[in-house]
Amino acid sequence: MPEPRASRDVWSGAYVRVTVEDWPDIGAYELVRKHHAVGVVPVTPNGDVILVRQFRPPVRADLTEIPAGLLDVDGEDALTCAERELFEETGYRATEIAFLGGVYVSPGFTDEYMHLFWARTEAEAAGEPELGIAVVRMPLHRAVAQARAGKVRNATSALALLLAAGVPGLRDAATAPA
Numbered sequence: 001m002p003e004p005r006a007s008r009d010v011w012s013g014a015y016v017r018v019t020v021e022d023w024p025d026i027g028a029y030e031l032v033r034k035h036h037a038v039g040v041v042p043v044t045p046n047g048d049v050i051l052v053r054q055f056r057p058p059v060r061a062d063l064t065e066i067p068a069g070l071l072d073v074d075g076e077d078a079l080t081c082a083e084r085e086l087f088e089e090t091g092y093r094a095t096e097i098a099f100l101g102g103v104y105v106s107p108g109f110t111d112e113y114m115h116l117f118w119a120r121t122e123a124e125a126a127g128e129p130e131l132g133i134a135v136v137r138m139p140l141h142r143a144v145a146q147a148r149a150g151k152v153r154n155a156t157s158a159l160a161l162l163l164a165a166g167v168p169g170l171r172d173a174a175t176a177p178a
Contacts, residue, residue, distance in 0.1 A: 004029075015070065032110040038082040039068035039156050040117040041100070041140075041164040042092055047173030049143045049161070050090050050121060051136040052129070064136050065157040068114070078115035090135050091125035100163045105156060116160045118167055140164070140173040 004021035010030075011018040017033040042050040053064045069085035071078060083094050097119040105112045129135050143152070144165045152158040165174035 015072070030109070032112075034110055034112040035070040035072045036078075036113045036115070037068060037070050037105070038078050038085060038115045038117065039066045039160050040082045040086050040094075040097070040119050041066050041160050041170075042086055042090065042094065042119045042121045043140055043164070043170055043173060044092075044121050044137070045123050047140050048137045049140040049164075050086075050092050051138070051143065051157075052089050053134040053136050054132055059153075061153075063154050064152070065154040066160050068156070071115075079117065082115070082117045082119070086119060086121075087127060089130050089133055091127035091129050092121040093126050094119040094121055096120040098167075100160060100167070103156065103159060114156050116156065116163060118160075118164045118170060120169075140170065141176045144174045145176065 002024060004023050006022040007019055009017055009019050015035055019031050019033055021029050021031065023029055044050065050067070051064050052067050053062055056063050067086045067089040069081065069089070071081050073081065079097065083097060087093055097117055100116040100118050102113055102115045105114055144161050146152050147158040147161040152161065164170050
């Protein structure tokens with residue numbers, strides 16, 4: 001794998017760093033270095049998916065998404081982070097959780113990688129959602145249909161819902177009743 005000839009940070013904040021790298025055959029390339037992240041598709045015992053609705057300043061809109069967050073706690077692995085984020089954002093605890101896959105979020109400008117999980121949850125929340133988050137509960141099959149129809153505007157949420165629809169233990173809940 002090729003390496004850049006030189007690299008320099010041009011800006012650094014709490015969660016991101018902007019770097020300019022000088023690449024052979026490409027030249028100067030700006031990229032955003034960011035903490036990796038997790039996302040989880042939580043499904044209740046009756047087949048509802050627990051989603052979160054929150055305002056996203058970059059797009060100036062409220063988006064409905066899977067619970068997600070940054071791997072920003074020292075020493076924390078992706079699975080533990082997913083369980084933590086699920087509880088912090090929704091108040092629900094996972095009773096079972098497994099890896100779905102992972103993706104580079106936008107490799108044209110950032111190195112951020114998102115680990116995706118599915119989880120079974122308790123029937124009811126054990127805590128309160130994070131400030132600024134509204135919990136949205138709907139049948140998994142409805143959320144999957146919205147993702148298939150292009151109505152889920154967060155790409156990693158759409159992908160995670162579509163991947164979860166293929167999980168054998170969730171397949172029935174992801175299919176509309178006849």
